[in-house]
Amino acid sequence: MSESKILVHVRFAADGTVMEIGERPASVDAQKWFDRLSLSYGLAYQSLSGGRGVFRLDRAEIETLKAASVN
Numbered sequence: 001m002s003e004s005k006i007l008v009h010v011r012f013a014a015d016g017t018v019m020e021i022g023e024r025p026a027s028v029d030a031q032k033w034f035d036r037l038s039l040s041y042g043l044a045y046q047s048l049s050g051g052r053g054v055f056r057l058d059r060a061e062i063e064t065l066k067a068a069s070v071n
Helices: 030-044 059-070
Strands: 005-012 018-021 045-048 052-058
Touching: 005 059, 018 030, 030 045, 030 052, 030 059, 052 059
Parallel strands: none
Antiparallel strands: 005 018, 005 052, 045 052
16 A cells, blocks of 8 residues: 655755745745755655755655644
């Protein structure tokens, strides 16, 4: 039984800060959301060219982290 995987896209500024990131709760800053994902699921991150990257996560993993972030 496999859960559905989702891609959380990240786009960085030239100085390395996060400009945009997917699946982010409205109450959480983009950089803080990236930091939380990195701490919890750093091995699921893949760097891409052009200042971009993706996290490959199960839907349940991202929903759990979102719920913890709004509390």
